[in-house]
Amino acid sequence: MIKFTVIGGNASQDLAKRLAKKLKAAYIRTELKTFPDGENKITFSSKPKKSKIIVVQSIYPPVDSNLIQCLSIISKAKQFSSNVIAVIPYMGYARQDKEFLLGEVVTIQVIAKLFKAIGATKIIVVDIHSPTGLKYFKISAKNVSAVSELVKYFKKLKLRKPLVVSPDSGGKNRAKEFARLLKTNYITLKKQRNRKTGKVRIVSSNLKEVIGKDLILVDDMINTGGSIIKATEFLKKQKCQRVFVACTHALLVGNAERKIKKSGVSQIVSTNTIPGNTSIVDVSNIVANTLM
Numbered sequence: 001m002i003k004f005t006v007i008g009g010n011a012s013q014d015l016a017k018r019l020a021k022k023l024k025a026a027y028i029r030t031e032l033k034t035f036p037d038g039e040n041k042i043t044f045s046s047k048p049k050k051s052k053i054i055v056v057q058s059i060y061p062p063v064d065s066n067l068i069q070c071l072s073i074i075s076k077a078k079q080f081s082s083n084v085i086a087v088i089p090y091m092g093y094a095r096q097d098k099e100f101l102l103g104e105v106v107t108i109q110v111i112a113k114l115f116k117a118i119g120a121t122k123i124i125v126v127d128i129h130s131p132t133g134l135k136y137f138k139i140s141a142k143n144v145s146a147v148s149e150l151v152k153y154f155k156k157l158k159l160r161k162p163l164v165v166s167p168d169s170g171g172k173n174r175a176k177e178f179a180r181l182l183k184t185n186y187i188t189l190k191k192q193r194n195r196k197t198g199k200v201r202i203v204s205s206n207l208k209e210v211i212g213k214d215l216i217l218v219d220d221m222i223n224t225g226g227s228i229i230k231a232t233e234f235l236k237k238q239k240c241q242r243v244f245v246a247c248t249h250a251l252l253v254g255n256a257e258r259k260i261k262k263s264g265v266s267q268i269v270s271t272n273t274i275p276g277n278t279s280i281v282d283v284s285n286i287v288a289n290t291l292m
């Protein structure tokens, strides 16, 4: 008898297949048809057999569409199993985890309620923006860190004494862990974001420790690229050598990738929580390990 059935949502088919292979699980594809009015119709490629079901679907753009697809798949999966685990490699809306400005909706809390209401028994996410977001899930919730997998990639690049840099204080622990595994040092920049316009600026003073060094900017995600571009421009002025970027989730909206390269970044390395040009690090192993 099989222990797990993995169902891959449209946003995460490749990662779901890899996960099924690692877990020696049955795999069910979903077919997505989007109607001209934007509504989705999802069809399972076969009927799940009696087992625990794992639904894999990232919530990247189109965010609301991928979210409703995910909830719909979980709802259908509940017809076949009482135990449905949601693997959300990239959890959208996780940055909206507080009422930063008066009147703002804490959207991740709404999403947490939806997952519970639809019947997910457990939720597994990869590098959620902050642990605060996970606290809203009133079901078993686990965050898996992709830092070790990203570090494995950077070890192969054999950079000479690179320095790890967090673009802001919120990412300090991530950069610290990255540096510990890479057996090197880290620093943290000071970033300010205007909560109304979203614009960022680096307010650190001059940094002698970056002179002549290859740097690895480590962040959980790249959205518009604003944070990485501002950090790279600042670090290049400090006369560093090359700048590499390591991030878990590369959304790279609009022409972010081109703009980041133009700012002087040598390479962007991200994971397959969001498939794309830069997603060369596979997280299926670390996710499988938490399920075995």
Ligand code: R5P
Residues within 6 Å of the ligand: 167, 168, 170, 171, 200, 219, 220, 221, 222, 223, 224, 225, 226, 227, 228
């Ligand atoms: C913010 O605190 C996050 O960790 C990222 O630095 C941020 O979301 C990246 O967004 P953007 O690429 O638009 O600057």
